[in-house]
Structures are given as structure tokens and as C-alpha cells.
Amino acid sequence: MIEDLKDGEGEDLERRTKLIDFDWAGRAGVVRYPLHLSEGIRWAPGVVDYALITQEHDLYMLDQLSVQRICA
Template sequence: MGYAPQLHGHKILHGAPTAYVMEYLGHPWVSLYDLSQREDFSAKIPSSAMDRIKVAVSRVLQALESGQLVHGDLRPNNIMVELDDDGRLEDVDGVRLKIVDFDWAGKVGAVKYPLSRNEDISWPGPRGAHIQQSDDKRLFESWWPDFCTYSRQLQNTV
């Protein structure tokens, strides 16, 4: 559906991690986290674009749900957005985004949260627990309001 970088191939070698060859998301793609760290963040993301990002993420969540899939780590560092030629987040025809980092992803009920993870984050499920269908949405909703507030606070100071 175009919500992830294109997978070109993979190689499984016994005793080694699986190697994946995927589409490279360099310029003009940037993670929401990296975009938020820029000094010109408020100028690059109009507040109306924040609503479009949420709509785009909702579409991703619906696609995952319809396939009985989970991502498990849907945070700003794993959501890539495409910038225009001026380095701004386009807000005319919607927002183009792709989700990356599928280390924990898989079928609902088949994949688990790792035992070692950043415990400064309020995860929807405990370490080692199966990642549930609602967990991606719960994780997104746990950080999204603060992310939007941060964006709007920056815009009001400019």
C-alpha cells in the first residue's frame, strides 16, 4: 500500500541476522522526530499538516488492522515524512509518509515486545508480552497530543 519502504529482497544465513535490502529514504524524507529537532520546525510544519499526518497514520493503522498485523514501535522516529523542494512539509494534497523499523512487527498474537527496551516510554504492553492489535494505536495516541502541542507552541513563539 506504499506505507513502508519498498522491500527489494532479503537473505537468511544460518546463525546470522537476516539481511534486508530496502528502498533508501534519504532526502527529501525525514523522520518526524528529526524534523521536530530542527530550529526551523515551526516553519516547516504548518498546524494544518499535523491534522493530515494524523489522518495518514490512521490509514496505516487501518491497513495493519485489516491484515491482522502490528508494528509494535510506532513512535516519531519511525514515521518518515516527505518534504517538498523547500524543505517544508507539503500540505496541499495531504502528507506522504512511510513507516520504518519493523523489528517488532508481525502477525497479531505471534510477535512479542522485546525483553530489553527503553522503559522511559509508556508502552501499551509489558516486556515479553504479545503485541496486541490495539497497541499500535494506543502507543501513537500516547505521544501524539504532546507532539502536536510542542509543534503549536513553537509556531506561537515565531
């Protein structure tokens, strides 16, 4: 979870929480994305089925979470 839920004064819980899936955890450049990635997600450039996961991908996705938080 990215945010602390204790200060939720009536905010929509779904908008305030993010889950991190560690099933894909591993060393950058060694671990791969699974097949059949969701088409409903704005992936980092270069992310395709079974591509190697890079630090750049992680930083892009982290930045996307920050942008969503600022715009919400």
C-alpha cells in the same frame, strides 16, 4: 518518519521527527516485544517484556504520538 521536513522553518529537527522501528513488525497476537524494554517510554497498558504485541498497543502508541504533536 511521521512528518514532512520540507516546511521546517527553524523548528528543532529532533522535535519534528519520529522514527518507526519495524524490527518488531508482525501479526498482532503472534509477534512479541523483546526482553529489556526501555523504562524511559510510556508504554501502552499491558506492555511488558516478551508480551504479545496487540493492535490495541499500536493504537495507544499512535495516539501518544498525536498527543505529543498537539502539545508541542
